[in-house]
Amino acid sequence: MTASYDAAVVGAGVLGLAHAYHLARRGLKVAVFERHPQARGASVRNFGMIWPIGQPAGERYELARRSRDVWLEVLRAAGLWHDPCGSLHLAYHADEEQVLGEFADEAVGHGRPCEVLPPRDVTRRFPAVRADGLRAALWSPSEACVDPRQVIAELPAYLARAFGVTFAFGTTVLGYDGPQLTTTAGAARADRLVICTGEDFRDLAPQAFADSGLVRCKLQMMRSQPYGDRLRLGTMLAAGLTLRHYASFADCPTLPALAARLDAELPEYGRYGIHVMASQNGAGEVVIGDSHEYGDAPGPFDNPHIDELVLAYLRGFLDLPDLTIAARWHGVYVKHPTEPWVTARPAADVLAVTGVGGAGMTLSFGLAERMTDELLGDRA
Numbered sequence: 015m016t017a018s019y020d021a022a023v024v025g026a027g028v029l030g031l032a033h034a035y036h037l038a039r040r041g042l043k044v045a046v047f048e049r050h051p052q053a054r055g056a057s058v059r060n061f062g063m064i065w066p067i068g069q070p071a072g073e074r075y076e077l078a079r080r081s082r083d084v085w086l087e088v089l090r091a092a093g094l095w096h097d098p099c100g101s102l103h104l105a106y107h108a109d110e111e112q113v114l115g116e117f118a119d120e121a122v123g124h125g126r127p128c129e130v131l132p133p134r135d136v137t138r139r140f141p142a143v144r145a146d147g148l149r150a151a152l153w154s155p156s157e158a159c160v161d162p163r164q165v166i167a168e169l170p171a172y173l174a175r176a177f178g179v180t181f182a183f184g185t186t187v188l189g190y191d192g193p194q195l196t197t198t199a200g201a202a203r204a205d206r207l208v209i210c211t212g213e214d215f216r217d218l219a220p221q222a223f224a225d226s227g228l229v230r231c232k233l234q235m236m237r238s239q240p241y242g243d244r245l246r247l248g249t250m251l252a253a254g255l256t257l258r259h260y261a262s263f264a265d266c267p268t269l270p271a272l273a274a275r276l277d278a279e280l281p282e283y284g285r286y287g288i289h290v291m292a293s294q295n296g297a298g299e300v301v302i303g304d305s306h307e308y309g310d311a312p313g314p315f316d317n318p319h320i321d322e323l324v325l326a327y328l329r330g331f332l333d334l335p336d337l338t339i340a341a342r343w344h345g346v347y348v349k350h351p352t353e354p355w356v357t358a359r360p361a362a363d364v365l366a367v368t369g370v371g372g373a374g375m376t377l378s379f380g381l382a383e384r385m386t387d388e389l390l391g392d393r394a
């Protein structure tokens with residue numbers, strides 16, 4: 015007999031899992047179809063940073079905070095490692111210190127908890143931070159770290175156990191003509207389809223996305239050896255280059271001068287879209303990145319020079335003793351030039367969600383909650 019579901023989700027990346035969670039919580043019988051034996055797209059290749067501080071004040075920041083709260087509920091219920099360790103943006107130049115001060119002055123009015131710390135407080139609380147030349151840092155308690163490889167591998171078992179979600183791994187969805195679903199493992203029936211196929215967004219909804227304006231972005235990443243308890247960073251770290259990356263700092267009056275200095279002093283970092291961040295997972299591995307190269311056909315091969323640039327900048331703010339790079343990889347996401355995400359409704363019973371760019375881990379559970387409400391309306 016053909017299996018029958020209230021909703022089918024395509025893609026077991028973070029957006030697919032978050033939609034499956036919210037749909038199942040609303041009482042639907044849900045199945046998730048993933049073409050690989052385990053999801054292995056952007057959702058397992060990232061820092062694991064749930065990063066509200068990167069979102070501009072207002073609706074997007076509120077969504078990120080809501081998303082973080084749902085994430086924490088899910089992580090606790092699923093018994094998965096996570097660390098609500100906050101974030102630290104470090105300033106080693108006067109213009110960076112100025113931007114952090116400008117951001118903090120506005121933040122309180124926008125309901126963002128954060129404060130500028132003097133160097134002695136930073137190095138006392140976070141001893142791995144380089145003290146030479148440190149002028150100040152912006153501390154924010156709102157960010158949380160997950161281990162992307164662990165959550166994407168283990169959340170499916172939790173969703174199956176707690177909410178009866180069915181997972182079909184190694185199964186590609188080929189088409190949907192509501193309610194008939196065609197997959198490489200045969201036919202199924204689903205009253206609704208939610209497409210969360212990341213950079214493969216065109217395959218199942220080509221018309222809807224024909225003029226979407228989405229662009230691909232390739233990012234290079236690295237991971238250190240496991241430090242175990244020998245070295246704990248105590249938070250997630252970023253520095254001056256990151257201030258021109260996230261929209262949240264865009265209105266700081268000193269940002270244009272800071273960006274002009276970075277262009278003059280570090281032109282290669284601009285060319286490869288490099289800004290440098292570090293997070294640390296439960297095994298003590300430090301995840302380090304990243305670069306941003308835009309274009310519809312990202313190359314399959316990585317550029318070792320980019321990794322050298324990232325590590326050189328990292329050494330300027332973080333002291334990682336005996337650093338060995340245990341893994342290198344790249345990830346690809348899709349992003350819209352101006353919109354924080356892109357949705358399409360190719361039919362009344364179909365919703366496609368993608369284009370969350372570099373904020374998919376951050377926004378996933380909040381965005382999926384909103385999309386589920388839209389899809390189901392007042393259905394009990």
Ligand SMILES: Cc1cc2nc3c(=O)[nH]c(=O)nc-3n(C[C@H](O)[C@H](O)[C@H](O)COP(=O)(O)OP(=O)(O)OC[C@H]3O[C@@H](n4cnc5c(N)ncnc54)[C@H](O)[C@@H]3O)c2cc1C
Pocket residue numbers: 024025026027028029030047048049050052053054055056057058059060061062063064065185186187188210211212213214217218233234235303304344345346347367368369370371372373374375376377
């Ligand atoms: C290097 C890197 C670092 C990042 N760091 C962060 C971070 O720290 N914090 C943050 O908030 N965001 C971060 N991001 C962004 C975040 O990882 C992405 O926005 C998010 O993972 C996108 O999730 P997704 O579910 O849309 O896509 P994906 O993870 O790509 O999942 C899509 C899934 O759909 C499957 N699929 C596609 N077509 C089909 C089909 N026809 N049938 C069945 N299955 C199909 C694919 O196999 C894939 O598993 C980072 C991204 C990268 C690349």
